[in-house]
Amino acid sequence: MKISPRVTHSIAWGVCWAAGLLSLAFLLVIIGYVFVNGIGSISWEFLTTNPQGGLKGEGGILSPLVGTLYLVALTLLIAVPLGVGAAIYLSEYAVNNWFTKMVRFGVESLAGIPSIVFGLFGFALFVIALGFNFSILSGSLTLACLCLPVIIRTCEEAIKAVPGTYREASYGLGATKWQTIMHVILPAAIPGIITAIILTVGRIVEETACLYVTMGGSSNMPTSVWSNSRTLSLHLYYLAMETTAVDKALATGVILILIIVVINFVTRWLSNRYVAMTRGGNR
Amino acid sequence: MSKISDSVLQPGCELRRVYDGFWRYAIYLFGAISFIILLLIALFIFREGYPAFQKIGIWQFISGLRWDVSDQAYGILPMIIGSTYVTIGALLISVPLGIFTAVFLTDVAPQMMRSIIRPAIELLVGIPSVVYGLVGMLMLVPIIRQSGHGSGDSVLAASIVLAVMVLPTIVSITEDSIIAVPNAYREGALSLGATRWQMIWHVVLPAAKSGIIASIVLGMGRAIGETMAMIMVIGNSIIIPDSIFSPARTLTGTLALELKYAAGLHWNALFATGVVLFVFILILNSFGFLMLRGKNK
Amino acid sequence: MAVKIQIRDLNFFYGPAQALKSINMDIYENKITALIGPSGCGKTTLLRLMNRMSDLVPDTRVEGQVLIDGQDIFEKSVDVVNLRKKVGMVFQQPNPFPKTIFENVAYGPRMLGTNDKQALSKIVEESLKKAALWDEVKEMLNKSGMTLSGGQQQRLCIARVLAVNPQIILMDEPCSALDPISTLKIEELMMDLKKEYTVIIVTHNMQQAARVSDYTGFMLLGELVEYAVTREIFNVPKDKRCEDYITGRFG
Ligand SMILES: Nc1ncnc2c1ncn2[C@@H]1O[C@H](COP(=O)(O)OP(=O)(O)O)[C@@H](O)[C@H]1O
Numbered sequence: 049m050k051i052s053p054r055v056t057h058s059i060a061w062g063v064c065w066a067a068g069l070l071s072l073a074f075l076l077v078i079i080g081y082v083f084v085n086g087i088g089s090i091s092w093e094f095l096t097t098n099p100q101g102g103l104k105g106e107g108g109i110l111s112p113l114v115g116t117l118y119l120v121a122l123t124l125l126i127a128v129p130l131g132v133g134a135a136i137y138l139s140e141y142a143v144n145n146w147f148t149k150m151v152r153f154g155v156e157s158l159a160g161i162p163s164i165v166f167g168l169f170g171f172a173l174f175v176i177a178l179g180f181n182f183s184i185l186s187g188s189l190t191l192a193c194l195c196l197p198v199i200i201r202t203c204e205e206a207i208k209a210v211p212g213t214y215r216e217a218s219y220g221l222g223a224t225k226w227q228t229i230m231h232v233i234l235p236a237a238i239p240g241i242i243t244a245i246i247l248t249v250g251r252i253v254e255e256t257a258c259l260y261v262t263m264g265g266s267s268n269m270p271t272s273v274w275s276n277s278r279t280l281s282l283h284l285y286y287l288a289m290e291t292t293a294v295d296k297a298l299a300t301g302v303i304l305i306l307i308i309v310v311i312n313f314v315t316r317w318l319s320n321r322y323v324a325m326t327r328g329g330n331r
Numbered sequence: 332m333s334k335i336s337d338s339v340l341q342p343g344c345e346l347r348r349v350y351d352g353f354w355r356y357a358i359y360l361f362g363a364i365s366f367i368i369l370l371l372i373a374l375f376i377f378r379e380g381y382p383a384f385q386k387i388g389i390w391q392f393i394s395g396l397r398w399d400v401s402d403q404a405y406g407i408l409p410m411i412i413g414s415t416y417v418t419i420g421a422l423l424i425s426v427p428l429g430i431f432t433a434v435f436l437t438d439v440a441p442q443m444m445r446s447i448i449r450p451a452i453e454l455l456v457g458i459p460s461v462v463y464g465l466v467g468m469l470m471l472v473p474i475i476r477q478s479g480h481g482s483g484d485s486v487l488a489a490s491i492v493l494a495v496m497v498l499p500t501i502v503s504i505t506e507d508s509i510i511a512v513p514n515a516y517r518e519g520a521l522s523l524g525a526t527r528w529q530m531i532w533h534v535v536l537p538a539a540k541s542g543i544i545a546s547i548v549l550g551m552g553r554a555i556g557e558t559m560a561m562i563m564v565i566g567n568s569i570i571i572p573d574s575i576f577s578p579a580r581t582l583t584g585t586l587a588l589e590l591k592y593a594a595g596l597h598w599n600a601l602f603a604t605g606v607v608l609f610v611f612i613l614i615l616n617s618f619g620f621l622m623l624r625g626k627n628k
Numbered sequence: 629m630a631v632k633i634q635i636r637d638l639n640f641f642y643g644p645a646q647a648l649k650s651i652n653m654d655i656y657e658n659k660i661t662a663l664i665g666p667s668g669c670g671k672t673t674l675l676r677l678m679n680r681m682s683d684l685v686p687d688t689r690v691e692g693q694v695l696i697d698g699q700d701i702f703e704k705s706v707d708v709v710n711l712r713k714k715v716g717m718v719f720q721q722p723n724p725f726p727k728t729i730f731e732n733v734a735y736g737p738r739m740l741g742t743n744d745k746q747a748l749s750k751i752v753e754e755s756l757k758k759a760a761l762w763d764e765v766k767e768m769l770n771k772s773g774m775t776l777s778g779g780q781q782q783r784l785c786i787a788r789v790l791a792v793n794p795q796i797i798l799m800d801e802p803c804s805a806l807d808p809i810s811t812l813k814i815e816e817l818m819m820d821l822k823k824e825y826t827v828i829i830v831t832h833n834m835q836q837a838a839r840v841s842d843y844t845g846f847m848l849l850g851e852l853v854e855y856a857v858t859r860e861i862f863n864v865p866k867d868k869r870c871e872d873y874i875t876g877r878f879g
Pocket residue numbers: 642645647665666667668669670671672673674685
């Protein structure tokens with residue numbers, strides 16, 4: 049018996065609905081589970097005490113929180129200038145030659161390499177060879193390498209979106225290329241670059257594997273970039289794998305998800321505003 | 332009026348010109364940085380991994396069945412199989428689900444659903460992998476255990492967790508390539524009396540094929556590279572899994588679990604494992620990007 | 629009458645496509661020269677060669693000479709940055725920077741190394757006055773240049789060019805995006821400017837060419853078909869194609 053096209057169509061439509069709803073359900077289940085089971089353990093004390101390092105996961109998340117902040121700041125400090133520089137190359141200086149092909153190959157390949165391979169590299173180079181030991185510095189340097197492709201790509205797009213008329217006007221006034229870049233192009237691309245930075249913050253917060261082998265994982269309060277430390281994500285891992293404090297792991301998960309939600313919200317808001325602004329500017 | 336000819340001839344050595352010249356070269360260096368890092372990564376892991384290949388033999392290393400640190404036996408076949416199983420399992424779930432979700436988003440869903448699901452999928456990308464691992468560990472593993480198949484830490488649990496993690500990659504790239512299919516194709520099919528599903532199945536999806544393949548390849552890269560979430564739900568026993576309920580270990584998991592305590596040949600063997608991963612991923616991703624490029628031509 | 633720019637056997641190519649075909653032209657100092665012709669005939673291309681904005685388009689080729697005050701601007705020894713300081717350009721779409729009105733005008737001098745606030749204020753005021761914009765904006769120099777009306781924006785762009793003290797001003801259809809009143813204001817401004825500067829304007833608007841220019845060149849398919857005193861071109865055109873174009877019987 050042959051099924052009529054109309055029936056196939058209806059079945060297929062049903063399957064698509066099911067797939068869409070299932071994808072949504074995954075998110076709801078994950079977030080729902082973490083929140084329902086984790087939110088009860090969040091308290092002022094949880095946020096403001098250090099983990100004690102015991103098997104029951106005693107203590108809060110203050111030092112991992114501070115460790116995360118250290119890591120975010122230092123990683124951005126290293127990766128953003130490099131990434132913006134590379135983006136400037138790709139959008140303003142690149143001509144179609146072997147060098148540009150090499151640059152693109154580098155960015156694309158780096159983007160696909162697994163976090164743990166960056167970890168191997170960071171361990172061998174920063175932790176051992178350069179003697180930075182397990183530290184926030186080693187973690188940041190490793191993570192900066194990992195984040196570079198994201199920064200480069202998003203900044204390149206932001207710079208390419210700057211209207212060509214600004215460039216012409218600037219050159220027409222006798223400005224040099226570098227002056228044009230510094231005084232006209234980058235200022236106009238700032239909202240896009242900020243979006244790139246916030247996206248990168250998200251990446252840093254979610255990353256675990258490469259930090260697991262470079263940051264050390266100490267639950268002590270970090271005092272400098274040389275401190276052995278852990279991030280929130282790492283802390284969650286340690287709680288889940290090495291303690292019985294499932295509730296605290298979930299509570300840490302709640303905090304992480306909240307951070308990611310805020311980051312998503314802010315980038316969305318910024319890029320909408322950015323689109324509105326560039327459209328308005330061409331009036 | 333003064334003549335222009337005098338002033339345009341001497342570039343002068345104003346500071347701004349010195350800057351301009353300096354930055355022109357500096358920027359090339361910035362451009363090269365990713366490539367330099369790529370080379371450094373290759374250099375370091377090859378250098379540290381090489382002694383292992385030399386002492387164990389490349390083939391013995393890759394096809395060896397035993398990984399036993401106390402016995403100085405280093406064969407990574409069980410981990411290769413573990414990684415492969417989990418990746419295949421994850422793709423079996425996420426590819427159909429991802430493609431249908433993408434079609435749902437482009438052709439089926441009412442605007443309201445779209446504006447819920449798109450941000451939801453973006454959010455899935457951002458959630459830390461350890462959170463996935465945690466939910467898998469606390470929710471999924473007990474369900475599998477209660478169904479009477481061992482401890483619950485298993486290839487199945489890992490596959491499901493991984494499927495959710497690569498879903499956004501597959502949905503977003505597939506969606507982009509469906510959107511890129513020219514409208515004329517759709518109109519052509521509809522004007523011949525096809526139902527909308529026939530149009531999608533016979534015209535749109537084939538036209539978006541290379542984008543879909545790219546999404547699968549890139550999703551696969553992500554799956555093979557995932558580390559912490561896998562450790563949390565797969566059991567990490569070094570065995571060749573004999574069923575989906577059996578525990579296993581992934582290549583990445585071995586690296587994370589053992590690296591900090593390794594020395595000597597063990598250390599070299601871990602870097603050699605890294606080399607295998609690095610080379611494999613590089614080939615896989617180059618293939619994926621080639622597919623994506625092909626689509627744009 | 630002094631010749632400011634001499635164009636000699638000028639050919640220009642975008643890749644393989646020839647956009648200008650052996651142009652010969654003398655442009656006079658302190659006059660307004662208009663370039664007219666149907667779209668795509670090469671007016672913009674010719675104009676942008678005069679301050680080498682053409683360098684910004686990759687894969688192009690120039691043959692022949694453009695001499696300014698007798699100096700060939702395509703010679704190796706010529707510095708484009710200095711050249712563009714002396715040969716300013718106003719574009720079709722007003723394109724102020726997303727900066728304040730003050731900073732828009734001060735941009736050029738700043739890039740040339742003037743950082744003294746007082747000196748800058750003086751330049752900004754003078755330039756805005758010359759561009760007939762001072763009275764309208766003197767109270768709001770710290771507002772964004774983007775907030776001005778289209779006509780004001782275009783005068784701001786002119787002021788921005790004047791601030792770097794050029795000798796020649798190139799204008800590429802400067803009024804095509806403006807309303808008639810703003811257009812008239814800019815035309816009046818041009819009549820003023822020619823006392824101090826050599827002005828070359830590309831325009832689509834025949835009346836505008838007839839009203840403001842002293843000389844007019846008619847271009848077609850990359851060639852300069854006819855070039856003469858404006859009155860002659862509009863009253864007794866020698867070339868049939870030019871006559872057709874001017875009387876609106878073209879194409
Ligand atoms: N950037 C470019 N690349 C290739 N061809 C161009 C470019 N700009 C203009 N042209 C071509 O050169 C010719 C002259 O263009 P243009 O000088 O802009 O004419 P006009 O300003 O008179 O309308 C046209 O045929 C146009 O297609």
